[in-house]
Amino acid sequence: MNNHERPVPAGNFSADSRHETISRMESETLDVLVIGGGITGAGILLDGVTRGMAIGLVEMQDFAAGTSSRSTKLVHGGLRYLKQFEVALVAEVGRERAIVYENAPHVTTPLWMLLPIVENGTYGKFLSRLGLYVYDRLARVKHDERRQILTKEQALDKEPLLRQDILKGAGYYVEYRTDDARLTLEIVKEAVERGALAINYTKVERLLYENGKIVGAQLVELISGQRFSVHAKKVINATGPWVDELRSEDGSKTGKTVHLTKGVHIVISQSRFPLHNPVYFDVPDGRMVFAIPRDGKTYVGTTDTDYTGDVKTPRTTAADRDYLIDAVNYMFPSIRLTAVDVESFWAGVRPLIQEEGKGPSEISRRDEVFVSPSGLITIAGGKLTGYRKMAEKVVSLAAKELFEETGDNFGPCQTEHIALSGGKFGGSDKMEHHYLSAQIREGLELGLTRASAEKLARRYGTNIPMLWDILRKAENDSSISANAEAQSELDKEVYASLVYGIKHEMVVTPSDFFIRRTGAMFFDVNWVRLWKEPVIAYMAAVNDWTDEVTERHRKQLDQQLAEATEVVLRE
Template structure:
């Protein structure tokens, strides 16, 4: 008989304890995943640990946009706009199926944040700074053209509009593909493995003590260097080896709501003003529209971040104010997510005013912490973090600093030159799989790219979702129902009914593949039901 899942994990833990690493990374979100790939491709021996599931924190709770940073122009952060804009173009090449073009409408209103001249100049500057391709350059619209594009807007307030280019993604998939790429290069990655403490030798960090949640055992990882990329948990990690003083994290909460598309049938994504002076997104995605986000200081339990009824009213009131015929109510919300942004504390600034720039701290014991930043800028963040380590190593040993190779490192599932190639691929798959719906083909290619062929192959003797389960367990470190339904497929966010209708059969399949006891299986079902409640019940 082949070894069980637990036996395989035990073998991996045993091998980790017997190896010595150049670098251990704490945190399996977008930043940690990016660092793992960057470091491995420069020749470092890397291990990455994550206390929960990969992408379970901030990196699955964003607005799902690889955006060029238009809103940062209001804060005069031109350098940030330039960097994230250029990174957006790079990411579109690296993960073409995952980073998809999206037209964004910026309506201009009499009492809005952007006047006609400021919007026109701002969008022109945005095109230049973000290296937007000519065919995607901004187009300024008359009031009539704006209303024609989006009839749900308040005709009495519209003075015009701007149509510009953005990109939509599935943030959690980007993390998983980065980790798979890093593993393909040789990195050892472990979810459900929490940093308990640091190993200190001669006053310097020499590794980490880890608790494996699945095996319920402790083990140690020895390394020359450790990077703390734990996002909102970064300061808690820092406290294990130093007093956190000077610059520290300012945590803010961002909430998104999902409603049926028919309840908010916008024709394209809209970036619009809300009454308190902030701005918000409304983004259609197949059968739903999602809206967000809030930006409020968070001081609660990081393991229990929730959407409150106050959050719901704030977002719905903003939508109803801007789209007066919609009349959304709390009962229209079918799902939601709430995430925490790890911003760098800046005295005297409100949550929405704090810069999204990343910063790196190096402790006296040698712990390198990177915090702040944005999803779009993850590759540059990773580059800066790895080069901080390599510069320290150069000073200590004289070793050269290898060049970054991730600018042209195509992620798993991507063999596409452009979106036309993606569409052509979808069409060919539909012809080869006549019993699979176009909607399922779209869904699979958008999430898995060319890897979906393995899923479709197994689906010929099973169902799409059962084949997905198998693929995610065998290739993507799925250990729990929540891993599959939330951080691999996003079904809890965008197709919550499919979670409810498939819960029992998926639990049965995972139970067989992972050798769960009946007690474990029941606990797993209770766990995903708690997440459903968390996403749909607001207090």
């Protein structure tokens, strides 16, 4: 019986299951080992397991800790790539938007976006009309989401803050905002629920070879220091900004290499920047920048500069921040934004394929696949929106090689119609009225405020009943819980999401919770400050941390708070 014919037990994605996950990884030869737990690796994991592969994934940080939690948080068709004549790229990722939305509508939201047409801008009226027309056709945009061209007066009616003296009109079209980290997480969770193996904070120490061919990796689990080996018929390098490091380890860093660029976003309260619609606008240096409202904030980005610093901890410089402030004040002059108005920011590193003679903004966002003489498969470049097609390309390659080498036939990609964890509404049209309203009522009955109940229901989608069960159990068991004192310091919203994160989303550190499970580090930094100590105390109690370990986690969180709120003069 082939691997893909075996019944695969559904995985456990609890922080408590790490030893079990390691034991399973050690005990069998996988069909595929994926190195890298960003959106690309997550997509590969889900694609592989749904084809019947025995597949596992390791991530040296937390899932989505790198580029995949630091994007512009748009599942978009890349209108600007038409300007670079990247027609096929626009067509592919444009069509993928609707698939990502239908598969995970709780973490993806369609929004009407303004494209101001300004004097001497990137798009005049003719090019805007033509570009958006072509965009609609290439991306197969739904009829009710097709572009409109607005007059100056109509554009100002939609967004009164726009600069009037150079405004000629605006394109008006639909893009999709997402929570990039949670999208990545829901993909991993769905894969694990289907039998895949995944673990964070587990680093490759060295690759393993037999007769010159790669057969796995020796790993170290960074929380306990446990070392173990995983053997696999195929190894896929999906490490984003680190792909060339692994290629160097493999002795195959030749030909094309990765070019790193840095993108920074700033976050401002809507009370200071009350934007009504997302806006994609020109800035004086010829680039274009997004301003996007979200959860009482407006975020603006991105910069695009060459980067050679520490990939793990890219920082926002004063120059990065000021560039975006100047961009806002250019297109929205009545705002008069200053550095004091910026509440938080994030910096991310993009791994692009090197192209000689091109500046950071000109380099293609296309993905490429490299296969080394040892058999290491590397996927580099690409966009968040295209994660599913990138995964299909790589997994199909691995499946073809496996068929040739072993005779196992794993079939075609199946992910187009697979609802992700939390997205099982039976279609996006059933989410709002048929599901969320009922769940919000249930949250109210459990004592949450309407704002908290709605926030949780939208964040967790069809997994929200599990959080309500956590609250019901807490009401019954808190008096006898060994962690009752630490639990009592948390309000219901924080408690439910934290316990769910630990039990079902492999939250290992407070940073996992505050940055990637809730997004609060970027969009509600005061909430992080308010709940920092109670969350640390609860996690210390349930994990039986020593004072030394607790203090280490506290220092890490404090450092990340500083990175999210304090600029540096230089990298």
